[in-house]
Amino acid sequence: MINQLIFAYFAAVIVVSAVLVITRKNPVHSVMFMLLLFFHIAGVFVLLNAEFLAAVQLIVYAGAILILFLFVVILLSVERESQAARANRFWPWLAGFGLIIAGEIALLVLRGSFPGEGKMAVQVAGAGVRDLGVVLYSKFLVPFEISSVILLVGLIGAVMLAKKKTNE
Amino acid sequence: MVPLSWYVLLSAALFTIGVVGVLSRRNVFIILMSIELMLNAANINLIAFSHYLQNLTGQIFVIFVITVAAAEAAVALALIILLARNRGTVYVDEFNLLKG
Numbered sequence: 073m074i075n076q077l078i079f080a081y082f083a084a085v086i087v088v089s090a091v092l093v094i095t096r097k098n099p100v101h102s103v104m105f106m107l108l109l110f111f112h113i114a115g116v117f118v119l120l121n122a123e124f125l126a127a128v129q130l131i132v133y134a135g136a137i138l139i140l141f142l143f144v145v146i147l148l149s150v151e152r153e154s155q156a157a158r159a160n161r162f163w164p165w166l167a168g169f170g171l172i173i174a175g176e177i178a179l180l181v182l183r184g185s186f187p188g189e190g191k192m193a194v195q196v197a198g199a200g201v202r203d204l205g206v207v208l209y210s211k212f213l214v215p216f217e218i219s220s221v222i223l224l225v226g227l228i229g230a231v232m233l234a235k236k237k238t239n240e
Numbered sequence: 241m242v243p244l245s246w247y248v249l250l251s252a253a254l255f256t257i258g259v260v261g262v263l264s265r266r267n268v269f270i271i272l273m274s275i276e277l278m279l280n281a282a283n284i285n286l287i288a289f290s291h292y293l294q295n296l297t298g299q300i301f302v303i304f305v306i307t308v309a310a311a312e313a314a315v316a317l318a319l320i321i322l323l324a325r326n327r328g329t330v331y332v333d334e335f336n337l338l339k340g
Binding site for chain 1: 241242243244245246247248249250252253254256257258259260261263264265266267270272273274276277280283284285287288290291292296298299300302303304306307308309310311312313315316317318319320321322324330333
């Protein structure tokens with residue numbers, strides 16, 4: 073019961089701040105609501121017994137990616153923002169389509185049944201960081217190494233793209 | 241105990257909001273943030289199923305999704321800086337150089 077109340081709070085804040093992210097005029101406000109959203113998503117992760125991923129969510133998403141966004145938003149001028157139209161001219165149709173898609177998914181989910189819905193709550197002892205590390209470094213070692221190559225590509229690509237051209 | 245379908249519904253709502261944001265906004269920052277919203281919706285789904293099926297593969301995949309999101313954000317923001325420097329705007333409907 074208490075879990076359901078906590079989940080309802082997190083879900084409500086997540087949905088409301090997501091709507092605010094895509095409707096605010098000033099991108100800095102959007103980034104701030106995104107920060108709120110990431111904190112509450114980390115709360116949902118804790119509710120699902122994924123404490124390590126909640127910490128990663130806060131450190132990587134809220135701490136690194138969002139600050140990067142904030143820096144770039146502030147770096148590029150936003151003073152034209154107050155007069156410009158915020159959405160393109162199709163937005164009422166698109167919002168309607170979004171509602172229809174969400175309704176369809178909700179209908180499908182509510183009519184279906186999911187595995188593990190009824191039983192549950194035999195909490196497996198220690199599905200924690202240790203088991204995560206063991207699985208990550210044994211079964212998923214090759215994807216792990218490939219993800220380091222992806223990070224290297226991101227690093228070099230960002231530097232090469234943002235660097236000013238020098239005459240030579 | 242929270243039913244699994246609640247998590248699926250939350251993630252569906254978040255994903256739909258992200259899709260609407262990508263399609264309807266003009267500011268390229270908001271479009272990128274909507275993409276992050278969609279990635280987070282997928283993450284919630286993965287962790288919820290990983291918890292209810294008692295299988296850690298979902299959590300491993302969330303780690304990879306976060307890695308890819310970090311690399312994507314870095315490259316995309318570099319591209320935006322480049323675009324804003326060359327074209328002087330951050331609105332996607334003013335990037336019409338290739339328009340016939």
